[in-house]
Amino acid sequence: MNSFWHSLQFRIPAVFTISLLLILLAIFAVFSIVGKTMLEKQAYKQVILSGQNIVSELMGRVEHAESLAIALANLGEILPTKDDYWKKLARHIIDHNGSNVIIAGGGLWPEPYKYNPDLERSSFFWGRDKTGKLKFYDNYNKKSGPGYHHEEWYVPVKYLKSVRSFWSKSYMDPYSQEPMITVTVPMKRDNQFFGVSTIDLKLMGLHQYLEKITRSFSGYAFAMDRSGRFISFPDYKLTKLRDSASSQNQFGAFGSIQELAKRVPGFKILANEIDRINDDHIQKAMQTGRFNKDIVELLDKNSYQINNDEAKLVTAIYSHSAGKDLEMHRARQVFLKKDTLLGEPAFAAVYEMPETFWKIVTVMPYSKAVEDSNAIYTNLLYSASIATYVFLIIIFFVIKAILVGPISNMLTELQELSEDAGPDKNNGEGRKFLTIPDKSELGELAQCFNQRSHKLFEVQDELRKSQDTLRLFSAHQDNVREEERKEIAREIHDELGQNLLALNMDLHWMNERLPKSDKSLLEKSKKMSQLIDSTIKTAREITSSLRPPLLDEAGLEAAIDWYVEDYEKRHGIKCLLSVEMGDSVHELCNTATVFRVFQEAMINIAKHSKASVVSITIVVANSILVLNISDNGVGITPRDLKAVGGFGILGMRERTQSCAGKITITGYPGEGTVVRLEIPVSGGGDI
Ligand SMILES: Nc1ncnc2c1ncn2[C@@H]1O[C@H](COP(=O)(O)OP(=O)(O)O)[C@@H](O)[C@H]1O
Ligand SMILES: [Mg+2]
Known part of the structure; x- marks a missing residue:
């Protein structure tokens, strides 16, 4: 039997398994290529959505603050320039219902000498104290102080004509230590710039709010002002405020993402993204041709808090339609290979809020995004493996049932048949054919095989018949020859022998009567008589060699005895003869066969053995004669036995077969040869 690897039972399921695995592999490949990008998109969507939530929440606060600032500005445009009015009404608007939570203060800030031609500084500013109550502050109007006309929140509104409302840099509320930002709205009288109104917006609780929103995806979010200064902080330790005490002014109190990126390189990508957004603004503004370099210079020069970069950005943002340009505020997606705060790969989205140009960043860990897909993967892998396993078992049994089973049955049958296919003992009866398993190709195969077997059997039959005829013919020939020999022997003995005897007697008679004096004549007749004697002897020898004289008269035993005696003399080989058989044996028909063998x-x-001793035994038992002849010669070789040329051995076999006997010839190299003949004796020679 072949090894299991070569069996169909292994190979066919193996092919199935391999193809199944390939299909699975393809599915996984497609899934990981297509599915992964889909999942990534989905993850970005979630990040963006939470960012949008943050934006809309902030927009609520921004709009509230802005509407208050506009209301305040409208008031400043129409109200008579009386301190009492300005002070009271400003307070009334700033303290508008519910404002105390997010509005830290606000005020009206006229241009120099416009409110009062005698006064350069005449602002009306209300701010909340530690208890949250509004207090009027006059600090900005102090003659010794720096005033307010050169503040960062004042100057841009004055020079940028198109500004509707301007949002300042972020700064820290001196009381609450909370981030804060100011919205400034211009006031006009007689189409002339008259000053500004401001509302200070508290960004208190923003960090908590961002945390709440981002908790759902285990990430974080933070907000920055226009130029990248933090409004909220993802990690207080990292992005903490700079020491406010050492800072000259309130605006210096916040760190920016660019500064953070210098300390913590992990933030560099996000910082660059913010810079890129702002650069885009400047580029766009330049492209539209509205970017006024004179204004940049004015802003730079007129505010000690605005440097050239800031002036450029502010000019760019407010001089083109960036505020309304949706394209500008679309989220930018960034992939962080290793996020500093999360310590793993993450998706980030950066937005810019309309109106305020604040930047919001939301970050989601990559692991969170692929969590679901991983779960799907494992599930899929698990169920696919089970399915494969079950499928394989089914395939295994199905193949066994429909293919391998029938084939191996057929194989066993064939093996049995081929063992049977020796010389047919039943004379063609009970010949076996393959069972036809079904109508499939296998069935057809079996059928074809059976047809062929049938033809073979026919040929075999014919061969056997002709063999039988030949055997009969050869037996007949043998008999005829034996008879002829017998006849010739008898003729020689009866006719030739008798005549020669008569001739010899006549010669004797003539010799008596010959004249004794004629010596030569006497001599001649004596020689004639001697010649006749030797001829008689030769004739006798011929007859006995043609047919052992004793075989017919005295039987097999006597004939063998006579032959052995003669043989020893002639060849000088010693013969040990032992015969045990009944008297009736010589009557059996096979004596001639036994003798000839x-x-x-x-x-x-x-002729061949170079033996010195031959042992011959003849035993008759159970109606079977067993003749055993063993010599101590060189031993017959298997090649000799198979050789076609040796007609002696062939004749032995033929004779034996024709008498339904059995002959075996065995050679032992260097030790001798044993010839064993078994032949049924019809006379019944039991001892
Ligand atoms: N007793 C034996 N010992 C050794 N070799 C033998 C013996 N009998 C037969 N052979 C070998 O078997 C061959 C075939 O014998 P046989 O058929 O009688 O043919 P032949 O005697 O004409 O050669 C012989 O040529 C001889 O080599
Ligand atoms: Mg021979």
Whole structure:
């Protein structure tokens, strides 16, 4: 039997398994290529959505503050320039219902000498104290102080004509230590710039709010002002405020993402993204041709808090339609290979809020995004493996049932048949054919095989018939030859022998009567008589060699005895003879066969074996005669036995077969040869 690897039972399921695995692999490949990008998109969507939530929440606060600032500005445009009015009404608007939570203060800030031609500084500013109550502050109007006309929140509104409302840099509320930002709205009188109104917006609780929103995706978010200064902080330790005490002014109190990126390189990508957004603003403004460099210079020069970069950005933002340009505020997606705060790969989205140009960043860990897909993967892998396993078992059994089973049945049947296919003992009866398993190709195969077997059997039958005829013919020939020999022997004996005897007697008679004096005549007749004697002897020898004289008269035993005696003399090989058989044996029909086989074996020994001793035993038992001849010669070789040329051995076999006997010839190299003949004796020679 072949090894299991070569069996169909292994190979066919193996092919199935491999193809199944390939299909699975393809599915996984497609899934990881297509599915992964889909999941990434989904993750970005979630990040963006939470960012949008943050934006809309902030917009609520921004709009509230802005509407208050506009209301305040409208008031400043129409109200008579009386301190009492300005002070009271400003307070009334700033303290508008519910404002105390997010509005830290606000005020009206006229241009120099416009409110009062005698006064350069005449602002009306209300701010909340520690208890949250509004207090009027006059600090900005102090003659010794720096005033307010050069503040960062004042100057841009004055020079940028298109500004509707301007949002300042972020700064820290001196009381609450909370981030804060100011919205400034211009006031006009007679189409002339008259000053500004401001509202200070508290960004208190923003950090908590961002945390709440981002908790759902285990990430974080933070907000920055226009130029990247933090409004909220993702990690207080990292992005903490700079020491406010050492800072000259309130605006210096916040760190920016660019500064943070210098300390913590992990933030560099996000910082660059913010810079890129702002650069885009400047580029766009330049492209539209509205970017006025004179204004940049004015802003730079007129505010000690605005440097050239800031002036450029502010000019760019407010001089083109960036505020309304949706394209500008679309979220930018960034992939962080290793986020500093999360310590793993993350998706980030950066937005810019309309109106305020604040930047919001939301970050989601990559692991969170692929969590679901991983779960799907494992599930899929698990169920696919089970499915494969079950499928394979089914395939295994199905193949066994429909293919391998029938084939191996057929194989067993074939093996049995081929073992049977020796010489047919039943004369063609009970011949076996393959069972046809079904109508499939296998069935057809079996059928074809059976047809072929049938033809073979026919040929075999014919061969056997002709063999039988030949055997009969050869037996007949043998008989005829035996008879002829007998006849010739008798003729020689009866006719030739008798005549020669008569001739010899006549010669004797003539010799008596011959004249004794004629010596030469006497001599001649004596020689004639001697010649006749030797001829008689030769004739006798011929007859006995043609047919052992004793075989017919005295039987097999006597004939063998006579032959052995003669053989020893002639070849000088010692013969040990032992015969045990009943008297009736010589009557059986096969004596001639036994004798001829014996004779041929003995001649072969003399001719080929170089033996010195031959042992011959003849035993009759159970109606079977067993003749055993063993010599101590060189031993017959298997090649000799198979050789076609040796007609002696062939004749031995033929004779034996024609008498339904059995002959075996065995050679032992260097030790001798054993010829064993078994032949049924019809006379019943039991001892
Ligand atoms: N007793 C034996 N010992 C050794 N070799 C033998 C013996 N009998 C037969 N052989 C070998 O078997 C061959 C075939 O014998 P046989 O058929 O009688 O043919 P032949 O005697 O004409 O050669 C012989 O040529 C001889 O080599
Ligand atoms: Mg021979």
